[in-house]
Amino acid sequence: MDKSGKLILVPTPIGNLQDITLRAVTVLKTADLILAEDTRVSVKLLKHLEIEKHMMSHHKFNEHKTLTSIVAQIEMGNTVALISDAGTPAISDPGFLLVRACVEKGLEVECLPGPTALIPALAVSGLPTEKFVFEGFLPQKKGRQTRLKFLAEETRTMLFYESPFRLAKTLGQFCEYFGAERKACVCRELSKMFEEINRGDVKELAEYYTAHPPKGEIVIVVEGKA
Known part of the structure; x- marks a missing residue:
């Protein structure tokens, strides 16, 4: 055979x-x-x-x-x-x-089922989990503003992957397009020795990571529009 x-x-x-x-x-x-x-x-x-x-x-x-x-x-x-x-x-x-x-x-x-960063990040975020949308990495240049404007009306919990070098900038843009009070969670280095889960509104998180530049792999979880 x-x-x-x-x-x-x-x-x-x-x-x-x-x-x-x-x-x-x-x-x-x-x-x-x-x-x-x-x-x-x-x-x-x-x-x-x-x-x-x-x-x-x-x-x-x-x-x-x-x-x-x-x-x-x-x-x-x-x-x-x-x-x-x-x-x-x-x-x-x-x-x-x-x-x-x-x-x-x-x-x-x-x-095979197995490890992925987005599901653990969603589960620990404290944000609604029954409906969500995974956006991966946002466009770095062309189409970025258009996508952010579109997502400003998204009612489901949103998940993003982001580089540590762009994290503070991205959170600042979330303030601009989603509103400073929108709740979010930044998950860094999931499952690793220096795992960090940081929750707050996007303004607080933007200010924190501007003052404390991060390292490692990052997932951002953002609540949808009320």
């Missing part, structure tokens, strides 16, 4: 390496090929898990060029595991284009 190939999206820890699942370890051990956003980052995880496996780079700068060869390997019966530097592939990370290509070819695609 011919071996059936598949693509498996494997979430990896966003900080604490103990957050890897047993199933994820099994997949990484048995896959024919591991696609990594940055092999220099992923090799540290694989060494921690005592896994020796061939890896290939798959990131936003080369994913258009590598699609055809990767799909061909899956068509030949190989199991390909896709991992990003941290979290779930295809969520503000490479993966969508490869998943779409496999779907269009009728190939099996599987995604």
Whole structure:
């Protein structure tokens, strides 16, 4: 019987390496090929898990060029595991284009449940969780103001990823477009040693992070319009 190939999206820890699942370890051990956003980052995880496996780079700068060869390997019966530097592939990370290509070819695609930054941030924020919208990273330049104007009317809880270098500026823009009293929560370095959860209105948070420039990975949770 011919071996059936598949693509498996494997979430990896966003900080604490103990957050890897047993199933994820099994997949990484048995896959024919591991696609990594940055092999220099992923090799540290694989060494921690005592896994020796061939890896290939798959990131936003080369994913258009590598699609055809990767799909061909899956068509030949190989199991390909896709991992990003941290979290779930295809969520503000490479993966969508490869998943779409496999779907269009009728190939099996599987995604393991596992670590992602946005859900823990939402859960600890103290803001409504029954309905929310994930915006990922806002446009840095073109389209940013248009998007902020649109989101000013959003009634659901909003989640954003942001760079520490732009955090204070972004919170200042939230003051301008959403109103200074809008409640928010900044989650920094989730699951890591220096995890920080900071709640308040966007004005307070903007002032705090202007005075205390942050480091690390950041999720901003903002309440929707009343």
